[in-house]
Amino acid sequence: SLPDSTGSANGVDMLKVHCSHPHLIVQLRFCKRENCCRFLRSYREGALQKSLQGHLQLSLDTTTVPLKVELKAGSEHLDRMLKDEDHCLECIYREKPDRLPDEEITELEECLKSLSTNNNVAVKGCSSLPYPPQGSSLPPQHTFIFQGQQFDNRTITLDDHQKFAKSVSKKWKQVGRSLQKSCRALRDPVIDNLALEYDREGLYEQAYQMLLRFIQSEGKKATIARLIKALEENGLVSLAEELLGLHSNEDCS
Known part of the structure; x- marks a missing residue:
């Protein structure tokens, strides 16, 4: 088409x-x-x-x-x-993007070719979500240090996304501006526009949409390390700990 x-x-x-x-x-x-x-x-x-x-x-x-x-x-x-x-x-x-197509696009095109030649082919490996399977991570050498501990620099999951939107509250804009430094999709005036567009829906939806924009734009480069760094820069250490499972039973402030 x-x-x-x-x-x-x-x-x-x-x-x-x-x-x-x-x-x-x-x-x-x-x-x-x-x-x-x-x-x-x-x-x-x-x-x-x-x-x-x-x-x-x-x-x-x-x-x-x-x-x-x-x-x-x-x-x-x-x-x-x-x-x-x-x-x-x-x-x-x-909104002219400066990024290359995601690796998944090539995979999807191959799946669609198979589908078009045989309608009964089961399409495997084509993910419908922008998140990897739960627990997946990048190769072992891709790690980062937080509070003296080493963590896999995995991509952001749906669970991370929802926890962030629920707990970041009014600081979602500050976190967005920290991510903005290395993400053109969040450059001004995108963050302010998101605040206006989702004003009626409230803080959760504003935060959710901001991080969604980051994930959609960065693809596999939308890693937990980048989000943790942005949270640290804005004093949201408790939320960073929550995302990394360091105190999963405590409330984030």
Whole structure:
């Protein structure tokens, strides 16, 4: 569907695929302005949605697939401004990513190739979440020291994510700005925009969305060591200890 919508097989790169039930989020990077313009027109006219429906019906061997599509650039909802193509392009350019596609994308593409040649093939090894299996870690040499103890520098898990959002409270912005130093996806004014966008939902959702943005952007580089360092910088040692299991029975403040 993407080559159809951009007019070129190399017109767009998939950088990240993330499942947050019931949503499937696909992060894209356009190679040229004309590819992006053609994509916007295809989306506005409904051609992209129609193509997606057709491919899904073929792949899933079904006659109907409920599908709702939303287009965003950062916190901007482009569906509201599709008639103003220049404004859409400006919003997309501001969010222009500088990262390479995740390693999982290559794996996913291979899985999809297998699926397209045999609808009965069980797709293995394709994760639907941005988190690794519980307890997974990077190679042993990738470790870090916290309070004199050595820990595996694993990627952030869903459990870490939820504990962080529950306990960080009003300091989520400060932690975000610490992570911002090495993560362009959190550069200004992203953090302030998240605060406004999720103001009604409260502190938990604001913190959750900030860390989600970090995880989605950094992929396998979204490690626990980076989060622990950001927590230490902002005096949240108790929460860091909680994430590392040093006092799992105590409340974090």
